[in-house]
Amino acid sequence: MTFSSTLLENAVNEFARLPGIGKKTALRLALYLIKQPEAEALQFGETINRMRKEIKFCSNCLNVSDTELCNICSNSMRQKHLLCVVENIRDVIAIENTQQFNGLYHVLGGIISPLDGVGPDQLSIDALVERVKKEEVQEIIFALNPNIQGDTTIYYIGRKLKGIPVKITTIARGIAFGGELEYADEMTLAKSISNRIPIENYIEAKN
């Protein structure tokens, strides 16, 4: 692209460095900001930079936070003895959006994946084991993506927790609500049969 302005060119390049933003979209975004009132456009950059400078990771669960302890961990209404283990911050937001979980989280910061060079040491697994011991956690729910890496991570952490009296569960894998049996892959269908649930539980869950 040929630009008559280096200022514009630099801004377009910055936008285009973001994931999923190509050059043409980057140009559209930069020109949009040029047309906005100056105060509003400057607020954009300042808000982004303020976030980057001031954001913290909760010292307890490693979720993003404005304060030392995030507002989920510091909320006295939430069950301290129930821990949901997730891969990343996005998963915390997804589960919070369901409004169905009232415990605390533990963000691993990734998932064991030797092919991508991610081993257990890069994840907050030791911190998780410490928390379980110290905070008298009664149940850990693994909410990891249903794939080989997720299962490996669950298996590895499960072994680390051996001997500690804590109930370990995982979110159900099965046919998605609204999904169709004939289009489900064999693995999912097989697991949904072997992990079948008593009809009473199913009806209970629906009410």
Place this chain on the structure above:
Amino acid sequence: MTFSSTLLENAVNEFARLPGIGKKTALRLALYLIKQPEAEALQFGETINRMRKEIKFCSNCLNVSDTELCNICSNSMRQKHLLCVVENIRDVIAIENTQQFNGLYHVLGGIISPLDGVGPDQLSIDALVERVKKEEVQEIIFALNPNIQGDTTIYYIGRKLKGIPVKITTIARGIAFGGELEYADEMTLAKSISNRIPIENYIEAKN
């Protein structure tokens, strides 16, 4: 969306105000910047804000510019007597990318469109007429989008220029290169027939 951090929430809202960016994409972009090294992430916001604060509009052609006069208008290698009239900055970039035009531009800042409430007074039409008179322009090429609004704008400006000895042309409308006749709309096909070009010109243009 439920956020555990107001800093993150504000950043997501800022991204989501941009055109074509939804909440989920905004979250992805904000989290990407959180994971980047601080210096690189801060550079993002600072580059955008610097652009917004310092960018100017060329006093001659109204294109975006770092300086009072843009680097196209101040380039002594370009033909001063050939003017390409475009709707907006994006069109300047599109034409510059072809590397086929060596004159100057005039950015109207829009197109006459009564339905959208855009009249001639909101566009830089008077400035264009002034330029044509003052700078002894020999040819004006209209490079406007081929639709009713574009044609109205050409007609309106054409009338304003009456009596001034300047050649007025418009970029060719026709079947796009690589396009197929049978899928072209009737209007385009009709225009491409009525504006047919001598074979010598066509062969010349291809070489």
